[in-house]
Amino acid sequence: MSKKCAFGYEQQQRVESCFSSIVKAQCSDKASTEGIMVPITLLEIEEHILLWLQTSVGNLRIPTAPKAESRDIDARQIVTLSVKVRQKNETYENNPCAIISPNKLTNHTRNPPTHAASDRCRLTVERLQSKQCKIEGVNVNITHRSTNHHHHQPPLTDIRIDSLLSLTTHFTSSSFHFISFHFTRFQIRSFSTRIDMADQSKLTRIGLAGLAVMGQNLALNIAEKGFPISVYNRSTSKVDETVERAEKEGNLPVFGFHDPKSFVNSIQKPRVIIMLVKAGAPVDQTIKTLSQYMEKGDCIIDGGNEWYENTERREKEMTELGLLYLGMGVSGGEEGARNGPSMMPGGSFEAYKYIEDIVLKVAAQVPDSGPCVTYIGEGGSGNFVKMVHNGIEYGDMQLISEAYDVLKSVGKLSNEELHEVFSEWNKGELQSFLIEITADIFGIKDDKGDGYLVDKVLDKTGMKGTGKWTVQQAADLSIAAPTIAASLDSRFLSGLKDERVEAAKVFKSGGFEDILADQKVDKEQLINDVRQALYAAKICSYAQGMNLIRAKSNEKGWNLKLGELARIWKGGCIIRAIFLDRIKQAYDRNPELANLLVDPEFAKEMVERQSAWRRVVCLAINAGISTPGMSSSLAYFDTYRRERLPANLVQAQRDYFGAHTYERTDMPGSFHTEWFKLAKQANNSRL
Numbered sequence: 001m002s003k004k005c006a007f008g009y010e011q012q013q014r015v016e017s018c019f020s021s022i023v024k025a026q027c028s029d030k031a032s033t034e035g036i037m038v039p040i041t042l043l044e045i046e047e048h049i050l051l052w053l054q055t056s057v058g059n060l061r062i063p064t065a066p067k068a069e070s071r072d073i074d075a076r077q078i079v080t081l082s083v084k085v086r087q088k089n090e091t092y093e094n095n096p097c098a099i100i101s102p103n104k105l106t107n108h109t110r111n112p113p114t115h116a117a118s119d120r121c122r123l124t125v126e127r128l129q130s131k132q133c134k135i136e137g138v139n140v141n142i143t144h145r146s147t148n149h150h151h152h153q154p155p156l157t158d159i160r161i162d163s164l165l166s167l168t169t170h171f172t173s174s175s176f177h178f179i180s181f182h183f184t185r186f187q188i189r190s191f192s193t194r195i196d197m198a199d200q201s202k203l204t205r206i207g208l209a210g211l212a213v214m215g216q217n218l219a220l221n222i223a224e225k226g227f228p229i230s231v232y233n234r235s236t237s238k239v240d241e242t243v244e245r246a247e248k249e250g251n252l253p254v255f256g257f258h259d260p261k262s263f264v265n266s267i268q269k270p271r272v273i274i275m276l277v278k279a280g281a282p283v284d285q286t287i288k289t290l291s292q293y294m295e296k297g298d299c300i301i302d303g304g305n306e307w308y309e310n311t312e313r314r315e316k317e318m319t320e321l322g323l324l325y326l327g328m329g330v331s332g333g334e335e336g337a338r339n340g341p342s343m344m345p346g347g348s349f350e351a352y353k354y355i356e357d358i359v360l361k362v363a364a365q366v367p368d369s370g371p372c373v374t375y376i377g378e379g380g381s382g383n384f385v386k387m388v389h390n391g392i393e394y395g396d397m398q399l400i401s402e403a404y405d406v407l408k409s410v411g412k413l414s415n416e417e418l419h420e421v422f423s424e425w426n427k428g429e430l431q432s433f434l435i436e437i438t439a440d441i442f443g444i445k446d447d448k449g450d451g452y453l454v455d456k457v458l459d460k461t462g463m464k465g466t467g468k469w470t471v472q473q474a475a476d477l478s479i480a481a482p483t484i485a486a487s488l489d490s491r492f493l494s495g496l497k498d499e500r501v502e503a504a505k506v507f508k509s510g511g512f513e514d515i516l517a518d519q520k521v522d523k524e525q526l527i528n529d530v531r532q533a534l535y536a537a538k539i540c541s542y543a544q545g546m547n548l549i550r551a552k553s554n555e556k557g558w559n560l561k562l563g564e565l566a567r568i569w570k571g572g573c574i575i576r577a578i579f580l581d582r583i584k585q586a587y588d589r590n591p592e593l594a595n596l597l598v599d600p601e602f603a604k605e606m607v608e609r610q611s612a613w614r615r616v617v618c619l620a621i622n623a624g625i626s627t628p629g630m631s632s633s634l635a636y637f638d639t640y641r642r643e644r645l646p647a648n649l650v651q652a653q654r655d656y657f658g659a660h661t662y663e664r665t666d667m668p669g670s671f672h673t674e675w676f677k678l679a680k681q682a683n684n685s686r687l
Helices: 009-026 213-224 236-248 260-265 281-291 308-320 333-339 349-362 381-409 415-425 433-442 466-476 482-494 497-509 523-556 562-568 580-589 600-623 628-641 647-658 675-686
Strands: 049-054 059-062 070-074 120-125 143-145 156-161 188-194 206-209 229-232 254-257 272-275 299-302 324-331 342-347
Touching (some): 206 213, 213 229, 213 236, 213 254, 213 349, 229 236, 229 260, 236 254, 254 260, 272 281, 281 299, 281 308, 299 308, 299 349, 308 324, 324 333, 324 381, 342 381, 342 562, 381 415, 381 433, 381 482, 381 523, 415 433, 466 482, 482 523, 482 628, 523 628, 562 580, 600 628, 647 675
Parallel strands (some): 206 229, 206 272, 299 324
Antiparallel strands (some): 049 120, 120 156, 156 188, 324 342
């Protein structure tokens, strides 16, 4: 923090008098100087440079034209006075310094920034005639930084301020740090961007709106792959944060904008803008904000976890405006977005062709399989596929947690042993992202106390809704998805933490402990059995998800390729796993495969693993450990493989009380029986 020094009244008057004369000289034909457009002066710097001014702390970045260098000026030294700093190695003498005080930003921030704010605004630095700036002895401390701005010059921006100050006083003491004495006096009114639209070479290739974790990382990924990108966020601090990250992570071509109009205008035509905002109303609001500045043929892409019907509605609305629309599922979390996600774009094929060159490079790259992206299909297919992907993810995570519970509660494995077991599993048939991170979790010790961090995490699972949507769609389409449904129910029950604590007290008072009985087990045998049970149950979860996608594809006429979906899930996404290769091969062998369980290779594996699977479920039941995912998966397998089920009794019951009719096994047609009448006759005959 710079050292502050009092600023005397006489000195203040001299400064204000000087700046007042400059403003009047430039605006002699104006009735009032308040709110007028006044250029800001910094001699010795190239004209038409984009200046970023932080309101209280941080740096002012001054990116210059191509092949020039970028200079950082500490904002604390330039808000009111620019001073000579002892510890820096370079000082520019006789530079007039524009001194403004951005105390308020109207129409561009939700709340006016305070002294502690970290907001910024953009200014254009333009050269004035030297006769307008006869300033002596101003010391501006500038440190040089090399920046590669590729072929893009930052767009020119004007700023509307109520006054412009310059400095006439000569200061020589290197210890003086005059800071923000004008902070509340001078206010920025607004700013607007001027861009030479005729010069497409100065525009970016694509835009991204919504700079939370996923948005920031995807923007940096796109820029790193060689595509200059404009970024925008309603909260302007996120814009500056993203631009700072771009500089730190390799001077990436990321250009930030604080207002939607300049953001849209900074993108080359036809414009393509990716949104990564919260699903629902925020998406509609963002579309409304951006579309008013877009032109026919431009494209908007929703990269969030959106309900597929909303995507289809928006595509129709955008078509009426002459705009193209895509709903693109993006999986991989923070790490995937930055280094290569799995991407599932659906909607306008024309819009997809706009971005195909980008997504093919940005997506995760898998040897022998290529980029983890493909055009999914029409309408909301991309968002629907991403939704089911998340449903499978729910099931996968639930099954892994149950494997952990059995190994820990019955097998008494320590966290160190669990780390070793899952690390070993990740070298074989269970190799996957989720198994890998699970092994990592067991190896992390608590940095705020003793023991391992996993034991301090509250047993209460959150969710964002995609799992619930998946189960609802499965029900609507009459597709059995018990593993996914069980995982959703488990999250609901985990949320009842307080109730579970009280229930445990009630049952413990009756002699029921968490673990009903200690069972002597062979650890090595248990570990092997749990591995096989986990693998078999995972196959069921994926089978259910794929069947749901096929059913929706048939209903909507999307003609989705299930093998291709397995391919793009092999890298980047949360459910990436080595056995997705085998799922792809299964659908390549038989695109009309009714269920993964009946693929010859998977069927063989299910038979080989079912004994171990049953042992694990029985062991858990006897110990009083709930395994809803493994149990429901086993029930799914046993139900699907049986030729005859007790459903005949259920249908007879329905016909008995509701005359719903039934079919017979020995003749075609629909039948109804007066069961009550026949039962009465049968009962009378027994008397």
